[in-house]
Amino acid sequence: xxxxxxxxxxxxxxxxDELSAPAxxxxxxxxxxxxxxxxxxxRVPGLRAKSESGAGPTxxxxxxxxxxxxxxxxxxxxxxxxxxxxxxxxxxxVDVACEEGGEMSLSSVFNSISATVGSSSDVLSERLVIxxxxxxxxxxxxxxxxxxxxxxxxxxxxxxxxxxFIVRYHxxxxxEVDEQLQQLLGICTYHLDVRPLYSGRSGAVSGEIALHxxxxxxxxxxxxxxxxxxxxxxxxxxxxxxxxxGTSEGVL
Amino acid sequence: xxxxxxxxxxxxxxxKSYEGTRVSPASSSTINTSTGISSLDDILGGGLPLSxxxxxxxxxxHSSYGExxxxxxVAEGLACGHRVxxxxxxxxxxxxxxxxxxxxxxxxxxxxxxxxxxxKEGPLGxxxxxxxxxxxxxxxxxxxxxxxxxxxxxxxxxxxPSLTSENYCHVFDLTSRxxxxxxxxxxVSGKLSLLAPGNPNRTGGATMSALRQVEQVLQEQSxxxxxxxxxxxxxxxxxxxxxxSNALQFLHSLRxxxxxxxxxxxxxxxxxxxxxxxxxxxxxxxxxxxxxxASLTLAAFSADPALSATFPSHHGIVHITALPSPSTxxxxxxxxxxxRGLASSASGFGGSGENNLAFKCTRKRLIxxxxxxxxxxxxxxxxxxxxxxxxxxxxxxxxxxxxASAAAKSHDHSQGTCNDHVSSGGPRIxxxxxxxxxxxxxxxxxxxxxxxxxxxxxxxxxxxxKKVAFFSDRPDVYDF
Numbered sequence: 001x002x003x004x005x006x007x008x009x010x011x012x013x014x015x016x017d018e019l020s021a022p023a024x025x026x027x028x029x030x031x032x033x034x035x036x037x038x039x040x041x042x043r044v045p046g047l048r049a050k051s052e053s054g055a056g057p058t059x060x061x062x063x064x065x066x067x068x069x070x071x072x073x074x075x076x077x078x079x080x081x082x083x084x085x086x087x088x089x090x091x092x093x094v095d096v097a098c099e100e101g102g103e104m105s106l107s108s109v110f111n112s113i114s115a116t117v118g119s120s121s122d123v124l125s126e127r128l129v130i131x132x133x134x135x136x137x138x139x140x141x142x143x144x145x146x147x148x149x150x151x152x153x154x155x156x157x158x159x160x161x162x163x164x165f166i167v168r169y170h171x172x173x174x175x176e177v178d179e180q181l182q183q184l185l186g187i188c189t190y191h192l193d194v195r196p197l198y199s200g201r202s203g204a205v206s207g208e209i210a211l212h213x214x215x216x217x218x219x220x221x222x223x224x225x226x227x228x229x230x231x232x233x234x235x236x237x238x239x240x241x242x243x244x245x246g247t248s249e250g251v252l
Numbered sequence: 253x254x255x256x257x258x259x260x261x262x263x264x265x266x267x268k269s270y271e272g273t274r275v276s277p278a279s280s281s282t283i284n285t286s287t288g289i290s291s292l293d294d295i296l297g298g299g300l301p302l303s304x305x306x307x308x309x310x311x312x313x314h315s316s317y318g319e320x321x322x323x324x325x326v327a328e329g330l331a332c333g334h335r336v337x338x339x340x341x342x343x344x345x346x347x348x349x350x351x352x353x354x355x356x357x358x359x360x361x362x363x364x365x366x367x368x369x370x371x372k373e374g375p376l377g378x379x380x381x382x383x384x385x386x387x388x389x390x391x392x393x394x395x396x397x398x399x400x401x402x403x404x405x406x407x408x409x410x411x412x413p414s415l416t417s418e419n420y421c422h423v424f425d426l427t428s429r430x431x432x433x434x435x436x437x438x439x440v441s442g443k444l445s446l447l448a449p450g451n452p453n454r455t456g457g458a459t460m461s462a463l464r465q466v467e468q469v470l471q472e473q474s475x476x477x478x479x480x481x482x483x484x485x486x487x488x489x490x491x492x493x494x495x496x497s498n499a500l501q502f503l504h505s506l507r508x509x510x511x512x513x514x515x516x517x518x519x520x521x522x523x524x525x526x527x528x529x530x531x532x533x534x535x536x537x538x539x540x541x542x543x544x545x546a547s548l549t550l551a552a553f554s555a556d557p558a559l560s561a562t563f564p565s566h567h568g569i570v571h572i573t574a575l576p577s578p579s580t581x582x583x584x585x586x587x588x589x590x591x592r593g594l595a596s597s598a599s600g601f602g603g604s605g606e607n608n609l610a611f612k613c614t615r616k617r618l619i620x621x622x623x624x625x626x627x628x629x630x631x632x633x634x635x636x637x638x639x640x641x642x643x644x645x646x647x648x649x650x651x652x653x654x655x656a657s658a659a660a661k662s663h664d665h666s667q668g669t670c671n672d673h674v675s676s677g678g679p680r681i682x683x684x685x686x687x688x689x690x691x692x693x694x695x696x697x698x699x700x701x702x703x704x705x706x707x708x709x710x711x712x713x714x715x716x717x718k719k720v721a722f723f724s725d726r727p728d729v730y731d732f
Contacts, residue, residue: 019541065508065511069303069514069578069579097504136504136542139504139543140543170538170542199605202594203594235581237278237581
C-alpha cells in the first residue's frame with residue numbers, strides 16, 4: 001500500500017510532516033492504492049462475492065476538515081473516480097471536528113465508527129483507517145487526553161480487525177518533540193517522517209522522507225530509511241516521484 | 253463505429269463563471285479572484301481561489317501594511333462588482349481610506365462616455381518600475397556588449413495590467429480615495445456590508461458571533477462571489493481578549509464555511525501582537541498556516557534600522573508560510589509564479605531555490621518584488637587595486653589601531669616597544685603602544701591572538717586608514 005515503502009498491512013503508521021512539506025500525497029496515495037486493490041479484487045468473480053457481502057467501507061477517513069472537492073480532484077488526476085466510490089460506500093469520510101449539540105466530542109465519533117471498524121469479514125482486500133490530523137484537533141480545542149484516548153481506542157479496534165491505521169501529525173517546532181508526539185511515537189508501529197529540505201524550497205526537490213521503526217514494530221520486518229539517507233521526492237499533480245538522496249534519476 | 257467520444261471542454265467544468273474572476277491555469281475547477289495587487293496575485297499563483305482563505309501577518313506595530321492589503325482587497329471587490337463584507341467595529345473609518353482608480357482614469361472614463369476614445373495608459377500603465385520613483389533617462393541607448401543587447405531589462409516584479417483590460421486586478425492609486433457616493437451606492441444595493449463581530453467581553457463570543465454572521469451572508473445568495481474582509485483579527489477593541497485556541501478555531505471554522513459555500517473567499521490580517529511567531533509559544537504562524545489556505549508575513553523594516561539601511565529601496569520582507577492549492581497536490585504558485593521563480597529553476601538546472609521577496613509602498617501603490625543583495629561590500633566601496641599585503645586593519649573602541657595577523661610564528665620582545673613582524677607571506681601583527689612602558693609579560697603576543705594595546709613611550713606616526721572592501725563608515729550591526 002505504501003509504495004515504495006514495505007509497510008505491512010494492519011500496521012499503525014504515524015506520519016509527521018511540516019507546513020513546507022505536507023504529507024497529503026501519502027494519504028492520497030494510500031487511499032487510491034486501497035481503492036484500486038479493492039476494485040481489482042472485485043473484478044475476480046470468486047472474490048467479488050466475498051467482498052460484497054455487506055462488508056462496509058474499505059477506506060474510512062476521519063478528518064478534522066473534510067474537503068471532498070479536493071480529494072475528488074486529486075484522485076481524478078491519479079485515475080481514481082472517488083465520487084463513484086463515495087456513492088457505493090467503498091470510501092467513507094467522517095468529519096471529526098463537527099459539533100453535535102454545541103459540543104465537540106470524540107467519544108461520540110468513536111461510538112459511531114467502532115461498529116464499522118469492528119465488523120471484520122472475509123474480505124480479502126486491505127482495509128484502511130486514516131485520522132487526519134491529530135494536531136489540528138488539539139489546536140481547535142479538543143483536550144489532549146481525549147485525543148490520545150481516541151487514538152488508542154481506534155488503534156486497538158484496528159489491530160483486532162487487522163485494519164491498517166494511519167495517523168497524521170503536523171510538526172510546528174521541528175527541533176522539539178512535544179508530549180503528544182512523544183505519546184504517538186510510543187504506540188506506533190512505523191513512523192514516516194516527511195520533512196522539507198534544510199536549504200529551503202527547491203524547484204526540483206519537494207522534500208524528503210525517512211522511515212523509522214516504532215515501539216511496536218518487529219525487528220527486521222521492514223527496510224528502514226534513516227534520516228541521513230532519506231528518500232527524496234518531487235511532487236507532481238499526479239503524485240510523487242521518488243529518488244535517492246543526492247541523485248536525480250527520473251527527475252532532472 | 254467507434255465508441256470514443258471526444259470530451260467537450262466547455263462541459264468539463266461544472267463551475268459557474270463569475271464576473272471579475274479567472275480560471276486558474278493549474279486546474280479548470282479552480283476560480284481565482286484578484287487581491288487588487290498584481291504582484292501578490294502572482295505570488296498566490298494567479299489570485300486567491302474561491303473557497304480559500306488568506307491570512308496576512310503584519311508584526312510591525314508602527315506600520316499598517318497588512319491593513320493596506322485589505323484595502324486593496326475591498327477596493328478590488330467593489331470594482332469587480334463582487335459582494336464585500338467587512339467585519340470590524342471601525343469599518344466606516346476603514347472604508348474612508350480606501351484607494352480608488354487614478355484620477356487620470358476617471359477623466360478618461362468621463363471622456364469615453366462622450367464619444368469613442370482610444371485606450372489611454374495612465375501613469376501606472378508602465379511595466380516593471382514606477383516611473384515616479386526612478387527618473388527616466390533621456391538617452392536610453394546604452395552602449396552594451398552585443399550579446400546582451402537583445403536581453404530584456406532586469407525585472408524585479410510583474411507588470412501592472414493596462415487600465416482597460418479585463419475585469420480583473422484593477423489598477424488603483426494610493427493618492428486617490430474612493431468617492432463617497434460609490435460607497436453609499438454599494439451599501440444601499442447590498443453589495444457592501446459592514447458587520448460588527450459582536451460582544452467582545454465574552455470569551456470566544458466575538459469569533460462565534462462573526463462566524464454566524466459570515467454563514468448568514470454566504471447562505472443568502474450565490475450569484476456573485478463574496479469577499480469577506482477582516483482588517484484586524486485579534487485587535488482588542490473589536491475582538492476582545494482572543495485566545496490562541498479561539499483564533500485557530502475561528503480560522504478553521506471559517507475555512508470550513510468557505511468549503512461549504514465555495515462562492516466565497518476571505519482575506520484576514522492578524523493584529524500585530526498576533527502576527528509574531530512566538531505568540532502562544534513557538535510555531536504560532538505554522539499553526540495558522542495549517543488551518544488556512546494561504547498565509548504570508550509582511551515583516552516591515554520600521555523597527556530595524558539596520559535592515560532599512562541594508563535594503564533602502566524596500567519597506568519590508570515577505571515570508572511565505574502557506575500557499576493555496578484547493579484542487580491540486582502542488583500549489584499553482586510553484587508552477588506559475590514569476591516572482592517566486594520556482595518554475596524556472598525546476599526546468600533549468602533544477603537545483604536553485606526560490607527568490608527572496610520584499611515589498612515596497614510607493615506614493616501610488618504597493619508592490620511585491622524580488623529582493624536581491626548588493627555586491628559584497630557595497631557598490632561605493634569597491635576595491636579598485638589589489639592590496640600590498642593581506643593586512644587587515646581593525647580599530648578598537650579606544651581608537652588604538654591594531655593590525656591583526658592570522659599566524660605569527662615567533663615574537664621578538666624588545667624593550668619598550670613591541671613590533672612583531674612576521675616575515676612570511678601571511679598577514680602581520682603590528683601593535684602600537686602609546687604612553688609609559690609596560691612590563692614585558694604584558695607585551696607577549698600569542699600566535700594568532702590579539703592582546704589589548706599597552707601604552708608605549710614613543711609616539712608613532714599615524715598610518716592612514718586603509719580602505720578595504722567591507723570597511724564602512726556607518727556603524728556595523730555587529731559593533732557592540
